[in-house]
Amino acid sequence: MKNPEKTQLVIHVLLITATVFFMLPIAWLTWSSFKSTRELFEHPWPPRDPTYINFVNAFSMMNFLRAVANSLIITGAVVVTTLFVSALVAYPLAVYRFRGRSFLLAFIMSGMLVPSQVTFIPLFIELKILGLINTLLGVILPQIANGIPLAVLILVPFFRGVLREVIESSRVDGCSEMGILFRIVIPLSKPAFIFVGIFKGILTWSEFVIPLIVLYNEELYPLTLTMQVFKQHYAGVYWPEMFAGLTLNILPMLVLYILFSTKFIQGLTMGAVKG
Amino acid sequence: MNPTLIRLVGLSNYSRLADDPYFWSSLTISLILTGATLIIENTLGLLLAVLVSQALRGRRLYNTLIFAPVVIPPIYVGILWSWFAHKDLGLISPLFQFFSGEKIALLGEPFTALLTIIVANNWKWIGFAFAIYLASLQEIPSNLYEAAQLDGANRFRIFFHIILPMLKKTIIMLSVLITAGAFQTFDLVYSMTEGGPARSTEVLPLYIYRVAFFYYDVGLASAMAVIMFLITLSVSFIYLRILRGE
Numbered sequence: 001m002k003n004p005e006k007t008q009l010v011i012h013v014l015l016i017t018a019t020v021f022f023m024l025p026i027a028w029l030t031w032s033s034f035k036s037t038r039e040l041f042e043h044p045w046p047p048r049d050p051t052y053i054n055f056v057n058a059f060s061m062m063n064f065l066r067a068v069a070n071s072l073i074i075t076g077a078v079v080v081t082t083l084f085v086s087a088l089v090a091y092p093l094a095v096y097r098f099r100g101r102s103f104l105l106a107f108i109m110s111g112m113l114v115p116s117q118v119t120f121i122p123l124f125i126e127l128k129i130l131g132l133i134n135t136l137l138g139v140i141l142p143q144i145a146n147g148i149p150l151a152v153l154i155l156v157p158f159f160r161g162v163l164r165e166v167i168e169s170s171r172v173d174g175c176s177e178m179g180i181l182f183r184i185v186i187p188l189s190k191p192a193f194i195f196v197g198i199f200k201g202i203l204t205w206s207e208f209v210i211p212l213i214v215l216y217n218e219e220l221y222p223l224t225l226t227m228q229v230f231k232q233h234y235a236g237v238y239w240p241e242m243f244a245g246l247t248l249n250i251l252p253m254l255v256l257y258i259l260f261s262t263k264f265i266q267g268l269t270m271g272a273v274k275g
Numbered sequence: 276m277n278p279t280l281i282r283l284v285g286l287s288n289y290s291r292l293a294d295d296p297y298f299w300s301s302l303t304i305s306l307i308l309t310g311a312t313l314i315i316e317n318t319l320g321l322l323l324a325v326l327v328s329q330a331l332r333g334r335r336l337y338n339t340l341i342f343a344p345v346v347i348p349p350i351y352v353g354i355l356w357s358w359f360a361h362k363d364l365g366l367i368s369p370l371f372q373f374f375s376g377e378k379i380a381l382l383g384e385p386f387t388a389l390l391t392i393i394v395a396n397n398w399k400w401i402g403f404a405f406a407i408y409l410a411s412l413q414e415i416p417s418n419l420y421e422a423a424q425l426d427g428a429n430r431f432r433i434f435f436h437i438i439l440p441m442l443k444k445t446i447i448m449l450s451v452l453i454t455a456g457a458f459q460t461f462d463l464v465y466s467m468t469e470g471g472p473a474r475s476t477e478v479l480p481l482y483i484y485r486v487a488f489f490y491y492d493v494g495l496a497s498a499m500a501v502i503m504f505l506i507t508l509s510v511s512f513i514y515l516r517i518l519r520g521e
Contacts, residue, residue: 011330018323019340022398025359026343028366044366115459115507117480118500121487206348208462213488224350228466231354239364246358250351257346261339265406 030251033243040239054244061238062245066219067226073136074211074222075204078143082200083193085144086151091181093152094159095167105156111149116209124213138214139222143204151196158189195267205253223249288498298499300474301482304389305458308478311393312400312457313450319397320404320449321442325434327405328412338409342402349399353466356395357382382468385475392476396463400456404449411445412438444518451514455507479503 032040034050058064092098093105123142124133132138162185170180186193208224215221221229227249231242257264292298327337344352359365362380371379381387415438423433461480464470470477470485477485479499487496 007329008331011326012333015323015326015330015333015337018319018326019337022341022344022402024366025355025398028359029355032364041363044364044369113504113508113511115455115480115500115503117459117461117483118504120484121493121497121500124488202346206350206462208348208350208465209484224348224462227354228350231466243358246351246354250347250355253346254343257343258339261342262335265338265342 026250026254029243030247033240033247035240035243037239040243054240055248057238058241058245058248061234061241062226062230062248063218064226064245064248067221067223070136070220071205071222071224074139074143074207075201077136077140078147078204079197079201081140081144082147082151083197086148086155086196087181087186089148090152090155090159091177091185094156095185105152108149108152111146112153116146120209120213123210127214132214134215134217134220136220139207139211139220142210142214143207147196147200147203151200154192154196155189158192159185162188191267198264198267284494288494291495292498292502295495297474297477297482298479301477301479302502304476305460305479307389308393308396308460309454309457312396313453315393315397316400316404316453317446317450319401321408321446323401323405324408324412325438327409338406342406344399345402345406347399349460349462350466352395352399353463356391356398357467360391383472385472388468388472388476392464392467395467396457396460399463400453404453407445407449408442411442415441447514447518451511454510454514458503458507458510 028044031046031050032044033054034052035047035054036049036051039047039049089108093101119142127133127138127142130138132141166184167180170184175183206224207222208228211220211222211225215225218226218229227245230245234242323337323341327334327341330337347355360367360381362368362378362383365381367381368378371377379387381391419437419441420433423437428436459480460478461484464476464478464481468476470481480503483496483499483503486492486499
């Protein structure tokens with residue numbers, strides 16, 4: 001191409017502008033959370049007189065550790081169970097031949113087409129009958145159900161990719177079907193499990209509406225709901241604490257993401273491009 | 276919501292729906308948000324992917340930073356942008372003041388509130404489209420470009436006649452995901468404006484939630500949910516038809 005150096009310059013100017021657009025709100029939030037109320041209202045730029053007391057206050061006002069514990073319990077339970085159940089569903093669909101197999105697969109997939117808002121009302125009624133309103137289990141179970149279609153969609157082609165001969169010969173060696181699934185098929189499909197695990201993990205950690213509908217006891221709130229309630233309670237009063245609270249919610253996640261970003265993006269786009 | 280007290284009412288929920296102005300306004304707002312996101316996310320996501328794929332240095336850094344907002348939960352994105360757009364605290368207001376001389380409460384006016392929500396939603400999701408486009412671009416064999424260059428094709432012809440047709444499948448798949456995602460936007464609006472000012476940003480999911488859990492009108496809310504399902508379903512079918520039609 002003509003004048004490659006000039007082209008590179010234009011490319012980098014555009015990309016740096018875009019990067020600033022994506023990073024500026026996060027940077028602004030971070031530096032603002034080190035400001036006092038007075039300085040917050042004086043100017044939007046980095047603090048001249050930074051203080052970390054906002055974080056100490058936010059930490060206790062939000063009951064941050066309890067919220068983290070709730071989020072960890074919910075996310076852990078959802079991700080592990082989704083993967084386990086989906087593997088049990090995907091294995092027969094991928095390996096056995098039986099009547100109605102493609103119908104069953106299509107039926108499970110159709111779950112992905114239903115917008116989550118459609119399910120909220122029946123879900124609430126169902127959980128009420130089961131006595132699961134205001135329990136962590138009531139938050140966990142619906143999210144497992146939501147996750148199964150996508151997980152099965154990703155796992156089935158991976159399971160099909162495991163060579164028939166490998167499965168047959170293990171059967172001849174006397175390995176049980178469960179043994180084949182857990183000792184051979186699952187280890188060979190590790191990338192798919194990592195992809196589904198990360199994807200479902202982020203979705204569960206981010207989930208807001210299901211806890212909003214199911215829980216009314218603040219002790220059970222996950223981080224997302226805790227932060228929103230914190231914001232609603234103290235709107236217009238405890239600005240520095242709210243800024244620090246949001247930073248506490250966002251920044252650790254971003255740091256974790258940046259540490260693993262290359263693998264992370266690869267893992268996420270792998271599923272989308274191949275799928 | 277007592278499930279034992281079921282009384283069949285025929286289609287009356289749907290006729291009530293047709294007469295409900297808030298249903299129509301919230302549907303319109305959801306469609307505007309979805310349409311705008313579809314256009315912006317596809318265009319800017321692809322543009323950034325092409326730029327990064329052509330950059331000789333710093334690719335990994337751009338990649339990481341542009342994708343970063345994708346991992347932030349939408350509820351936090353909403354809170355963050357509601358403050359970022361705040362008249363006295365935010366960073367947008369002083370930038371605006373620099374040009375026009377006045378501070379602006381972006382979330383206080385119907386038009387700018389919806390605009391801010393659209394920007395915030397795209398801020399979160401452009402990185403997703405970007406990453407998928409970048410991965411698809413890397414699947415295109417490079418000898419294709421070289422051959423086109425030797426034939427004297429310029430940059431724009433290469434883009435429109437080689438890259439774009441090769442990306443057709445990705446564009447359609449991504450559009451299905453964006454449509455479904457944007458049409459269901461709830462958390463972001465809930466935390467930014469709660470539908471205000473004067474219901475000007477009340478998207479359909481938010482209205483359904485309100486009707487079901489605040490007005491306790493489960494019949495009307497369910498009818499809206501069914502309409503929503505039908506819209507999502509038909510949009511998916513249209514995309515599938517386009518994909519099969521090639």
